Amino acid sequence: NDLKKLEKQILQLNALNKISFDLTETTDLEVLLNKIIKYAAEIVEGEAASILLLDKVKRELYFKASLGKKSQEIKEYKVKVGQGIAGWVAEKGESLIINDVTRDNRWNKDFDNAIKFKTKSIICVPLRSEKEIVGVMEVINKKDKTSFDKDDEIILNSFTNQVVIALSNANIIKDLNNYFVNIIEILIQAMENEPLGPKGHFVKVAQLATQMGNKLGVTGKDYENLYYASLLHDLGKMKVKRKIDINFKAEENLHLFQDEVSIHPVVGANMLKQINLFKDLIPMVRHHHENYNGTGYPDGLRGEEIPLGSRIIAVVEDYIKILYNKAIKSPAENDEALKRLFSLAGTKYDPKVINVLKEIINL
Known part of the structure; x- marks a missing residue:
């Protein structure tokens, strides 16, 4: 058991190093987020994983990156803050580990029915930028009939920091691009005048x-x-x-x-x-x-x-x-x-x- 824990920690460190490098080399947010959940799902041994970001105005979560058999289908769905497991985590800002969703009244089975997927277990952690919740990361269905545990939660939380850095970098790039476009518009007006x-x-x-x-x-x-x-x-x-x-x-x-x-x-x-x-x-x-x-x-x-x-x-x-x-x-x-x-x-x-x-x- 201790050996397996050590192996996980080594995998985690290697993955975090790779992501840290990617953060300096890649500006494509979707590529970065998909890499992060791929590493996270592999290390905590999950069948599927998603990153959902918070739309503050609509008070709902939308799928920004996902991994698994139904990764494309789920992207069209939204999750209201406070509803379902992801919505609860976004509202409360607390992690959840549920190893039998059928025993938890926060689980929304309608979502599974809609995409024809069977959720058995889930670990969901909040994405926090400073003191603000910006979304959640979730990994679904622990492999080999084992259970998600506190070690898995610690691992996922280390990856959430990388997600927040990627989001922050993307916002900086977006602001720079807006600045870039505005300067060009001003220059064109001046040239035409x-x-x-x-x-x-x-x-x-x-x-x-x-x-x-x-x-x-x-x-x-x-x-x-x-x-x-x-x-x-x-x-x-x-x-x-x-x-x-x-x-x-x-x-x-x-x-x-x-x-x-x-x-x-x-x-x-x-x-x-x-x-x-x-x-x-x-x-x-x-x-x-x-x-x-x-x-x-x-x-x-x-x-x-x-x-x-x-x-x-x-x-x-x-x-x-x-x-x-x-x-x-x-x-x-x-x-x-x-x-x-x-x-x-x-x-x-x-x-x-x-x-x-x-x-x-x-x-």
């Missing part, structure tokens, strides 16, 4: 860029970065425009305009450097005026040296300009402009990106 493009221009560029990116295999975080880089690709023009607010129609000043405009990708990239959240956007913004054959600016990159996001933005930006000119140009002039755009595949533009644009606009 300059004006650097018609209202809605940058959103249109971002929507088409991500549509093309999707067809070129851009997914996950790279897809998000492409969207935000497309929104902010001309950010540097704000600073440049203020610096050169002169009459560029005068021929003697035209070279000043061209020189200043040509540095706007660098200016935009340097502006984004000030905010750590934007670090992944910087290469795409800096290089969106590079040409596929190496004749672009600011660094004369060529071909695959140019970030894929930059190659996509380069095509989309010029295509959107042609669309805007439809109102003032004749259809023939627009067709000519589009042919000119396509003819620059391999010189100014990446041929793969041009082909995807043709596919999207059915040409």
Whole structure:
């Protein structure tokens, strides 16, 4: 018995070490919670396990992570605070060990009937953030016809601390993402007020860029970065425009305009450097005026040296300009402009990106 207890403690420590590492490496809350209940269920030898989080407004628990044969079915169910075993634990903030649920009047058999599952025994512990209950963790049906005990409760409580850290990290990331989105909205408004493009221009560029990116295999975080880089690709023009607010129609000043405009990708990239959240956007913004054959600016990159996001933005930006000119140009002039755009595949533009644009606009 002592040997088995020692083996459990070693497993527990190994699992907690792995989870601690995952907490620093993984930001996906669902992945983390599923790992935690997997380890917890294995160590206390349970058949199924769940983490339920508390919705304070509705005063009910919802399944955030679950393990077992009915893990998918139970996710659509909610548990009212105070009802059933999980609801009782959430209300009282106390752990429960019940090795025969049929003898406990807090057990709600309707839930088992609904998902066609037989609960025999259960251990349920509260998730506590500081002094506040944020949910519960439960493990169901002790294997090998043995009983849950106080040692199992101690083990589960050590895992609840990891759950609370994961939830806290997720809330921090959520706040940062909200901050990130709000900053971008403010910047876009400022860019449109300059004006650097018609209202809605940058959103249109971002929507088409991500549509093309999707067809070129851009997914996950790279897809998000492409969207935000497309929104902010001309950010540097704000600073440049203020610096050169002169009459560029005068021929003697035209070279000043061209020189200043040509540095706007660098200016935009340097502006984004000030905010750590934007670090992944910087290469795409800096290089969106590079040409596929190496004749672009600011660094004369060529071909695959140019970030894929930059190659996509380069095509989309010029295509959107042609669309805007439809109102003032004749259809023939627009067709000519589009042919000119396509003819620059391999010189100014990446041929793969041009082909995807043709596919999207059915040409």
